Amino acid sequence: MPQLPPCYGIIPARYASSRFEGKPLADILGRPMFWHVYQRAIQCPLFGKVVLATDDSRIYTEACKFNVPVVMTGTEHTSGTDRVLEAAEALSVPDDAVVVNIQGDEPLLEPAMLTELMEPFADPNIRVATLATKITAEEAASPDQVKVVWTRSGSALYFSRAPIPHLRDGGEGNYWGHIGLYAFRMRTLRRFVALGQSELERQEKLEQLRLLENDIPIYVVPTQFRTHGVDRPEDIEKVINALSENN
Template identity: 35%
Template structure:
């Protein structure tokens, strides 16, 4: 069966922790444009779109040769925004969508391909997301953010069949340390989600539970309503993954990203 493979990048201007971050310059180029570059490197896809409610973001995206979809300001999170965009595009229930977070320009393109592949290979999986096993440097940076009151990386724990048990802004599991990482792995969740469209369309109508409200993590809505989320362990190939969560992340991302101003592309 033919299934469309679509990447939708949700981006809003009014982030509580970091307003305007899709347009924050990283080496002279808006961060959302770096994320579009990531999506364009993924093979075997049918389209890349940015879903936003902000005209400034839309203008930057369209000027870069990528299609912007104007979505409602009432969307409560990126998944709801991606669901609305899927409806605008007229995607079918069995089509596949990856939600590539607009604040994750260091996402390796092969992570996205692995999410699409899992959904293709496992028809029982309606939602999937990747994790990276933490090394010492990544683990220490996450711990430093927590100690300093910065809300940053998300952690994940999952069962022996690769199904998510929980996601948290706290370090999981309890009792882990740099010294125990070999026998007690710690997994950094990558803010990247794949869905079968029927699952994605149902998401906005699921009740918001207390865990989602407390953690401010939308993927917990699936778990709190009895829906499985499949985990894909991925390898960062030596490039430490990090997101643009706080202004203090800008220098790190600028060191890791290529320099250069945006240039128009007509590939979308």
């Protein structure tokens, strides 16, 4: 039975945000949001290490206060993936290891999703993996919900903000929504960042298209779970209610 390589979880957390400044520090039941994400992530048994990666001293200080391992990164990064790479290099992650980019605004993250995401890397041919879940036609109509289609062997064909597949003759579609969790082999993560933005990436504002345009396959893992990210301050109350119900 093939063994998984070492797995690292990295949670990028930046202070600046046009819709919700200081989001990682948002108070949820007396703890900053990043603490809740970290606590969820470390429940996944496949991780050897999980760390927070930030560019802000306020987040760094709070991480230390709550005993969350943290790496200080540069302020020049244009995406969370760039920040994840810098943190992974600071941790001396081996080339064949798996690095998971864990969104820092997912305080309701299901640890089982991370297990599903990493299990395919027992196959040495898997270089990048992500998740998808079934969605309704109404959900598929929203450009905020990214859609994905893939081959029978599991390789992504395309991601789009438009509904895909397009139903030319009408009827009910079979839509899959992309979940923005990514796992990379370390060597592939380096190459991804070095490539720079691609044309389709700029047009759709979806960085995963950079991989497909450069012939780097993305393995898509279907999951029954959904995510509940925090985009705006008003989302915090929904998270608090959900956590209170679970407790």
